[in-house]
Amino acid sequence: EAGVAQSPRYKIIEKRQSVAFWCNPISGHATLYWYQQILGQGPKLLIQFQNNGVVDDSQLPKDRFSAERLKGVDSTLKIQPAKLEDSAVYLCASSIQGSLSGNTIYFGEGSWLTVV
Amino acid sequence: GESVGLHLPTLSVQEGDNSIINCAYSNSASDYFIWYKQESGKGPQFIIDIRSNMDKRQGQRVTVLLNKTVKHLSLQIAATQPGDSAVYFCAENIFGWGKLQFGAGTQVVVTP
Numbered sequence: 216e217a218g219v220a221q222s223p224r225y226k227i228i229e230k231r232q233s234v235a236f237w238c239n240p241i242s243g244h245a246t247l248y249w250y251q252q253i254l255g256q257g258p259k260l261l262i263q264f265q266n267n268g269v270v271d272d273s274q275l276p277k278d279r280f281s282a283e284r285l286k287g288v289d290s291t292l293k294i295q296p297a298k299l300e301d302s303a304v305y306l307c308a309s310s311i312q313g314s315l316s317g318n319t320i321y322f323g324e325g326s327w328l329t330v331v
Numbered sequence: 332g333e334s335v336g337l338h339l340p341t342l343s344v345q346e347g348d349n350s351i352i353n354c355a356y357s358n359s360a361s362d363y364f365i366w367y368k369q370e371s372g373k374g375p376q377f378i379i380d381i382r383s384n385m386d387k388r389q390g391q392r393v394t395v396l397l398n399k400t401v402k403h404l405s406l407q408i409a410a411t412q413p414g415d416s417a418v419y420f421c422a423e424n425i426f427g428w429g430k431l432q433f434g435a436g437t438q439v440v441v442t443p
Contacts (some may be wrong), residue, residue, distance in 0.1 A: 322375045
């Protein structure tokens, strides 16, 4: 079974520039998540989709971050304009559905962003 | 706010010994907990989970213990191997929506 696919793996941009990350979840997984992981910390949820609808985006900095999952399959996370503190790994994850136990959340390898 | 945290940031273990990684949580409403392993340059990998109606769950070489009285979670790794070197995160499932809150992580270093 193919895992969660993410691209690009690495990106270096200057502050105030924009960047987009793409994610393709495991086939059949209705729930898709974007997490931000700053070096030395645990992942922090940015946004959660159930099919093509947003379930939770309470920790998404909406002035600069946006995400979409138009057809309920793959998703794009965009940052515009980027700030230095956005340097982090952006992890995409998916699960069969977003409810309680039994629906393991699987993570991709992450997209590493460095803002200079 | 309520959070999940880890007691030890770094754990050095000799190859072949057992490892114990501890985690404290403060959200009494959480009823599902997961341990993830993250190797350098990779995404978190699911290890084992446990529901709050259980005290113990075993997997291959790993055991998770849950003490709801003191809100404590632990991961035991038997016969630790060099491939076990990684950062281990505990996470709690909040509000029944698969929304995970992660602790800061424990770096496990396996020495020969």
